[in-house]
Amino acid sequence: MKVTFRIFRFNPETDEKPYYKDYEVNADPKDRVVDVLHYIKNEIDGTLTFRRSCLHGICGSDGMRINGKNMLACSILLQDLGYTDRDKTYKKPIVVEPLPGMPIIKDLVTDFTDFWKKYEAVKPYLITKTPPPERERLQSPEDVELIMEASKCILCACCTTSCPSTWSNDNYLGPAALLKAYRFIFDSRDEATDERLDIIDTPDGVWRCHTIFHCVQACPKEINITWHISQLKKKLVEREI
Amino acid sequence: MKVAKTGEGYFKLVASYKKETGGWAWIIHRISGLALTAYIYVHIYALSTLTKGKEAFDAEMALFQKPLFKVLEWLLFAFVLAHTLNGIRIVLVDFGKGSFYHKKAFAYLMIIGIIAFLVMGYFIFSHEIHQAFAGLL
Numbered sequence: 295m296k297v298t299f300r301i302f303r304f305n306p307e308t309d310e311k312p313y314y315k316d317y318e319v320n321a322d323p324k325d326r327v328v329d330v331l332h333y334i335k336n337e338i339d340g341t342l343t344f345r346r347s348c349l350h351g352i353c354g355s356d357g358m359r360i361n362g363k364n365m366l367a368c369s370i371l372l373q374d375l376g377y378t379d380r381d382k383t384y385k386k387p388i389v390v391e392p393l394p395g396m397p398i399i400k401d402l403v404t405d406f407t408d409f410w411k412k413y414e415a416v417k418p419y420l421i422t423k424t425p426p427p428e429r430e431r432l433q434s435p436e437d438v439e440l441i442m443e444a445s446k447c448i449l450c451a452c453c454t455t456s457c458p459s460t461w462s463n464d465n466y467l468g469p470a471a472l473l474k475a476y477r478f479i480f481d482s483r484d485e486a487t488d489e490r491l492d493i494i495d496t497p498d499g500v501w502r503c504h505t506i507f508h509c510v511q512a513c514p515k516e517i518n519i520t521w522h523i524s525q526l527k528k529k530l531v532e533r534e535i
Numbered sequence: 536m537k538v539a540k541t542g543e544g545y546f547k548l549v550a551s552y553k554k555e556t557g558g559w560a561w562i563i564h565r566i567s568g569l570a571l572t573a574y575i576y577v578h579i580y581a582l583s584t585l586t587k588g589k590e591a592f593d594a595e596m597a598l599f600q601k602p603l604f605k606v607l608e609w610l611l612f613a614f615v616l617a618h619t620l621n622g623i624r625i626v627l628v629d630f631g632k633g634s635f636y637h638k639k640a641f642a643y644l645m646i647i648g649i650i651a652f653l654v655m656g657y658f659i660f661s662h663e664i665h666q667a668f669a670g671l672l
């Protein structure tokens with residue numbers, strides 16, 4: 295099939311303003327978006343820049359906005375976007391843009407500095423105060439179950455950059471950092487619960503989540519982030535009473 | 536290395552990002568919330584005629600019986616419904632297991648809302664409806 299890729303282009307060093315460039319390609323409905331991006335870069339326009347590494351939905355480096363919605367370019371087939379007919383020439387282009395609201399380094403490559411700062415803010419590591427036992431700190435299967443889903447996060451930032459609360463407030467911790475906070479607050483081995491609860495109990499923490507579900511919609515690992523945030527809200531309310 | 540934001544404003548992002556139930560519910564909640572806040576001010580202002588005596592107040596009440604105000608009142612009820620019903624949904628999400636069924640909850644609550652809206656319409660316009668059908672009966 296013939297399909298047009300309308301790609302966001304911007305080089306802050308030379309361009310005054312971002313612009314969109316159209317590339318017409320022959321593609322298969324079973325191609326991934328990232329395959330077509332590779333084809334464009336290798337065969338049509340070598341100046342196109344995007345980030346990717348594993349190509350298998352594990353490294354989280356190719357989150358971008360495709361047809362209006364954040365997702366991983368390596369985990370989405372053209373047919374999933376509705377381009378299913380092998381013999382057709384599609385008029386509606388596939389629009390590829392960087393993660394919304396992020397500073398641009400070049401084209402589809404965005405600057406994650408702020409995202410990592412928010413991630414670090416919730417102390418994303420196990421904190422213990424009691425002396426370590428003879429062997430490892432054990433968890434029951436139920437304990438693991440509680441943090442299983444939250445542990446699947448690959449830190450692609452699709453969620454945080456899809457959130458209107460992030461767009462309106464640069465300081466909002468955002469769903470990815472809050473999910474990470476959950477992952478340790480509900481970890482039976484962790485002993486810094488109160489410390490972490492204090493960090494998220496601010497107007498820029500959990501309370502800025504307005505349950506819009508953009509994050510859940512965007513998450514390539516299908517994590518119900520809003521549910522985890524609601525558990526944090528509940529825990530904070532329980533702590534108060 | 537130079538880094539730059541695209542300067543896409545908040546509203547442009549909200550408008551262009553692909554919205555599903557949660558996004559639309561959130562927008563409806565903001566709009567109805569703002570409308571209700573504005574209404575409170577109008578309401579207080581309207582009541583202030585009470586200080587100008589009985590005649591002034593009665594005249595104003597007569598004005599509110601006009602069809603235009605009836606339609607506005609009906610609209611006001613729609614905002615109240617949307618805000619209350621979606622408010623229930625948000626409570627379910629925040630303090631129940633609503634994140635797992637929030638789309639269904641939204642659909643059902645809005646169906647309830649539409650029915651309540653139509654029933655209220657019947658009550659508000661019962662006089663007009665009776666008049667319109669008077670000739671037929």
Ligand code: SF4
Nearest residue numbers: 457503504506507509
């Ligand atoms: S549910 Fe909360 S965190 Fe997720 S997109 Fe909405 S406001 Fe942001």
Ligand code: SF4
Nearest residue numbers: 447448450451453513
């Ligand atoms: S929660 Fe999902 S969308 Fe957010 S960073 Fe993790 S994997 Fe990506």
Ligand code: FES
Nearest residue numbers: 348349351354368
């Ligand atoms: S390239 Fe690693 S997640 Fe897509």
